[in-house]
Amino acid sequence: MTSIKTYTSQALVLKYFPYKEADLILTVFTKQHGKLQAIAKGARKPQSKFSGHVEPLTVINIQLARGRSIETVTQVQTNKAYPTLYKDLNKLAHGIYISELIDQFTPEKEPNKQIFDAGIDILDFISNSPEPELKIRNFEFQILKFSGFLPELFVCVKCGQEIVAGEHRYSVSNGGVICLGCSDISNTMDMSLASIKLLRYFNRHSTAGESQLRIKETTYTEVRNLLLETIIFWLEKDLKSSQFIDHLKTIQTPLTKL
Amino acid sequence: MNLNNATNVSDSLNSLIEELSKLPGIGPKTAQRLAYYIVRQTERENIQLAEAISSVSTKIIYCDKCQNLSDYNPCIICTNPNRNISQICVVEDPMDVVAIEKSNCFKGLYHVLHGSISPLNGIGPDQLRIKQLFQRLEKEDISEMIIATNPTLQGEATALYISNNNTKSDLVITHLARGLPIGGSLEYSDDITLSRAFQGRQQISE
Numbered sequence: 001m002t003s004i005k006t007y008t009s010q011a012l013v014l015k016y017f018p019y020k021e022a023d024l025i026l027t028v029f030t031k032q033h034g035k036l037q038a039i040a041k042g043a044r045k046p047q048s049k050f051s052g053h054v055e056p057l058t059v060i061n062i063q064l065a066r067g068r069s070i071e072t073v074t075q076v077q078t079n080k081a082y083p084t085l086y087k088d089l090n091k092l093a094h095g096i097y098i099s100e101l102i103d104q105f106t107p108e109k110e111p112n113k114q115i116f117d118a119g120i121d122i123l124d125f126i127s128n129s130p131e132p133e134l135k136i137r138n139f140e141f142q143i144l145k146f147s148g149f150l151p152e153l154f155v156c157v158k159c160g161q162e163i164v165a166g167e168h169r170y171s172v173s174n175g176g177v178i179c180l181g182c183s184d185i186s187n188t189m190d191m192s193l194a195s196i197k198l199l200r201y202f203n204r205h206s207t208a209g210e211s212q213l214r215i216k217e218t219t220y221t222e223v224r225n226l227l228l229e230t231i232i233f234w235l236e237k238d239l240k241s242s243q244f245i246d247h248l249k250t251i252q253t254p255l256t257k258l
Numbered sequence: 259m260n261l262n263n264a265t266n267v268s269d270s271l272n273s274l275i276e277e278l279s280k281l282p283g284i285g286p287k288t289a290q291r292l293a294y295y296i297v298r299q300t301e302r303e304n305i306q307l308a309e310a311i312s313s314v315s316t317k318i319i320y321c322d323k324c325q326n327l328s329d330y331n332p333c334i335i336c337t338n339p340n341r342n343i344s345q346i347c348v349v350e351d352p353m354d355v356v357a358i359e360k361s362n363c364f365k366g367l368y369h370v371l372h373g374s375i376s377p378l379n380g381i382g383p384d385q386l387r388i389k390q391l392f393q394r395l396e397k398e399d400i401s402e403m404i405i406a407t408n409p410t411l412q413g414e415a416t417a418l419y420i421s422n423n424n425t426k427s428d429l430v431i432t433h434l435a436r437g438l439p440i441g442g443s444l445e446y447s448d449d450i451t452l453s454r455a456f457q458g459r460q461q462i463s464e
Contacts, residue, residue: 015378020283046439052448056411081449089418092411096377244377251423 006074008063009033012119013056014099018044026054026073028062029102029119034111038064038071053078057085057095059120080120082127093248094126094136097241101140104235105147114146118206134215140227141202149234152176153200166193170226172233189226194219199226271297323394325370325387327352335359335368342366344401348391348420350374350408358406366404369394374412375419383419395426405433 009030016024024043029035043050053060053076063075085095102119106112122139126132144150155162156179157171169183170176170191177196178188198219232238271293279289296304320326321333328334335341335355345366349355355368371386395403405420407413421431436454438447447455 047442049443049446052451055448055450058448078448078450083450083453086411086414086450087418089415089422092415092418093377096411096415100378240380241377244375244382247382 005066006063007033007066008061008075010079010116011036011060011062012099012102012116012123013054013058013060014103015056016040016054022048024050024054025070027103028060029106029116030062030111031113031116032111034109035103035106036064036071036109038062038073039067040073040076043073050076055081056099057082057123059123082123084127085123090245090248091126091132093241093245094132095123097239097245098122098126098136098139100239100241101143101231104237104239105143112146115143118142118146134213134220137220137223137227138202138206140231141199142206144227144230144234145203147234149175149230150203151199151230153196153203156182158182163196168196170195172226172229189229190222191226192219192222195222195226198223324368325372325390326355326368340365344399345404346394346398346400346402347404347406349406350413350416354406364404366402367400371407371416374407374410374416376412377415386416388420388423391420392423392425395424395429400426400429402430402432405431407433409434409436 009032011028011030014027014029014035016026019025019039022042022044024040026038026040027035028038040048040050040054042048043054045051050073054073058078059080061077061079062073064071065074082095085091098119102115106115118139122132122135125135129135141151151170152175153163154177156168157174157176158178159182161179163177163179167180168177168191169180169185169188171178171183171188173187177191194216198213198215201213228242274296275286275289275293278284278292279286281289284292296307299307317329318327319329319331321328321331321336323332323336326333326335330337342365345364346369347358347364347366348369348371349358350371350373352370352372355370358364358368369387369391371388371391373381373386375381375383375386394400403420403424405417407416417433424431435458436451437458438444438451438455444452
């Protein structure tokens with residue numbers, strides 16, 4: 001009889017779905033082994049030693065046993081939980097959006113420590129900051145960059161000439177800025193100088209500093225649309241949680257606290 | 259149809275296997291075993307089973323008030339004069355009503371949402387019976403709404419959504435206590451549960 005091979009890792013719980021009577025099948029993004037699926041047996045019972053630890057958006061230390069198709073969770077301990085996310089629907093929706101982005105951009109069993117660290121960083125920020133939107137745009141840029149889809153921001157994606165300030169548009173399908181001579185209006189998007197500067201700022205600074213930036217609403221909206229279109233282009237689908245965030249913005253939210 | 263497990267014996271048997279394998283948790287092998295079991299049952303027992311299945315789709319309806327599954331509209335809970343009509347307990351699924359009724363600890367009315375907000379699965383507030391809940395709050399004389407969604411990410415999102423969008427000013431909104439389960443272990447508790455258990459600690463009465 002061969003012994004069960006187990007291994008441990010730090011992980012972020014991305015999502016789960018119920019399985020059989022009381023089990024959960026988790027999707028966790030581990031720091032050392034990349035994204036994995038694992039079964040947590042009995043996790044839906046209140047007395048389970050797993051329950052509470054395996055909720056999405058929880059950073060955990062997890063011990064896994066290798067399985068034939070998916071791993072089995074043998075031990076789990078919360079490393080960092082975000083109770084403030086669970087008290088604010090807007091924050092929670094943004095947190096779910098981050099987990100969906102990570103889930104969609106990471107292939108199974110391919111570790112990516114940069115995305116892992118950026119993911120924890122942005123969840124910390126959403127949890128603590130009243131206005132996390134700009135930082136979330138930076139995270140979108142970082143996940144594109146760390147997944148190999150960094151948009152070109154300095155030379156025209158078609159002719160390779162250096163971009164002249166103010167004379168540029170953005171081509172999602174060509175992967176970056178495009179000069180006016182090469183661009184076709186119908187297939188490209190408006191891109192102001194301020195937007196290009198903001199994206200270049202994101203390229204230089206993956207972590208702090210956005211709070212000191214003074215960004216016009218129009219620039220923010222333009223950058224948001226550019227990044228969202230780029231994400232949808234590479235993923236070849238819409239993000240469901242992004243639609244939910246948009247839905248929340250359309251409704252009035254009286255401040256009735258739970 | 260899974261032809262590997264289907265037999266060449268009978269088309270009706272094959273179609274039974276196919277129908278049974280559509281049920282949750284029933285794989286092709288289990289479906290085959292169940293089908294052969296049904297074949298060996300008496301005709302009377304099989305007709306009873308068939309009638310029970312067909313009657314749930316013809317007789318069971320949604321209660322217009324609480325949205326729970328019932329044989330009657332309004333259901334027997336909504337029409338029971340002994341229930342406290344000023345309290346309403348909001349739950350995700352009909353099974354939650356069964357669990358709460360079994361515990362015998364709540365004598366008010368219910369409202370069943372039939373799911374929880376799950377952005378990742380494309381389930382938003384419009385797919386749930388939240389609109390009906392707000393209509394009830396407007397119409398009925400309810401003073402307390404107890405939100406009893408599951409203490410999961412989706413359940414909390416649903417609870418926050420309902421609470422944020424309530425417009426009835428004199429309504430007290432509560433949710434069920436969070437804390438340690440009976441028979442559980444402090445050692446294995448997660449941080450959020452433990453911190454909520456401390457927040458909600460109670461004096462031991464003499």
